[in-house]
Amino acid sequence: MIHLATLLFAYAGFVAICLSMAKHQPEILGRKLTAKEHKQLRIGGPLGLGASYASAVVASGWKFGSVNWIGAVMLAALSLTLLLPYRPKWTAPAGAGAAFVGGMLLASAALLSIK
Amino acid sequence: MNGSFRQSMAWLHTWTGLVFGWVLFAMFMTGTATYFRPEITRWMEPETGPPASYGATANAAVAHLSKVAPKAKSWSITLPDERQGVTRVSWQPERKPGEERPRRRGRGQNQATLDAATGEVVKARDTRGGEFFYRFHFQLHYMPVIFGRWMAGLCAMFMLVAIVSGVITHKRIFKDFFTFRPKKTAQRSWLDAHNLTAVLALPFHAMITYTGLVTLMGLYMPWGVQANYKSDQAYFAEVFPQSEEIPRSGVAAPLAPLPLILHKASDAWGGGRPWIVNVSNPGDATARVEVTRHSGDKLSYRGGSLTFDGVTGAMISESPKAGPVNVTGGAMYGLHMGRFADPVLRWFYFLASLAGCAMVATGLVLWTVKRRQQLPDPEKPYFGFRLVERLNIGTIAGVPAGMAAMLWANRLLPVEMAGRSAWEVNAVFVGWGGMILWATLRPTRKAWVETLSAAAFLVAALPFVSALTTQRNLARSLMTGDWAMLAFDLTLFALGGLLAFCAWKAARYTAPVKPKRRAAKLAEEPA
Incomplete structure (x- = not known):
């Protein structure tokens, strides 16, 4: 479960990074970002990758977690890059959805471990 | 090789990549398959049963060895695990006086495979x-x-050269991080695909190439060892300590129950799994039982071992704690092998490794794509171009086809045939060589489509071949909950589908007939 959260957070993080790059904004959003949005995404991207790493470490410890995380990061970047040329408009909503579902997974895992 | 630093790196990347590319592709493909080595072995031994826990047949293994080799010098028992359904036992006969201690335990005839569930000989x-x-x-x-190891090491070394020079050559590594333009010109798309598979899985490629070289560093760079140890034996004795040999006392004594010893070992490791059991002087009062920890338990490949008194079952000693260098080496080995990986991570490894195959393949194709436009006469390319093109087709379609041919041979060759396993291996090269031959006899486009289709068929038809010739089939795997074999068949379908997709793409591809007009048209399209 947390493995999936690791992957989803990484995907969301990459969507934010991708969106903060000027060349990808027109194809994904059909417009340029405002300065404020740009700033938010610049923070959001590393935050997503950081959350992904944190979830991997929580799930498997820092040794195995680090290896898992690198795997998840590669897979997330690959899926975004392959989705981008074919369904550019889907990438951003998918990123938001991934962040949400990842958060829910992590929250439910935390609740289960408390009980 | 004139020009700027980046140009010379591009030259280096192009030519090392090309010259070593075909062997590297085969190494990457077979290495990728190796992440599922136990599953492939299980598939190729359809007589064996499902995986079992390590303790299930410890008693049966001892009973079998006591029957066939009661007076052996030593026994070796490889226990089943969650991926293997057999216990493999072997024994070393007592040596005649004056005979040297063999460096590697010879297997030969002195071995048997036991079913993990029943303990019967399979x-x-x-x-x-x-x-x-x-x-x-x-x-x-x-x-x-x-x-062969020197050849493979040379290829791996140049792989590392190609990775480093490739990163330097890639001008827009961050700007083009998410860029894949499948609908642009051939060269653009192939370059994007090459960059994509290379950059996004770069941590894996760099790790796997470097650690791969490290696993054989003793062979490639023996000087450190030579300078610090009197002999190779002294080095191995320190890095891989072996318990010293004790002569038989001649006093008979029964062996302590093995499950008990395994239980103690597991407790000592905080729940770790025993994997290989070595019993020296079985049936004697001096019996010793050495239990080696499962390599899948820890990141480091060297799991350590415990030695027990074979009669009382009391723990005698623990293998010495490895020093930092040894731990580093073990961790690199472990990272390369991925034995520690749970199923999810194992699939990551497999996919990243497939990306590596794709990186090598796209790189090879790119060489021809780039040069095709500059050909003076596209109908009659020069010899070097034709050679590269044919070897590309024959290898990219041929290696998967050859690997599938081995699995076909495994199912179709008569079970009693002499030299059967050698012929299974020959099938790999008959398949690969056949594809190269096929590629040389057909026009380029047809060669791509036909060889890729043939490879797709060979791979995807395997579950059916298996169902027709053995008890193993999809329905049975599903009914008995044998998820590994179910996944094996489904993976074959998926890989066959992937090859078929490539064949379909190759068939549908329309070469730009008049490059100038096409370029003009592309310029009009919104970027």
């Missing part, structure tokens, strides 16, 4: 199983082992 067909792909990916085949 007569499995003669096959090398997943072991062949594993061996091939670092020592190749049809040549002396040492020579």
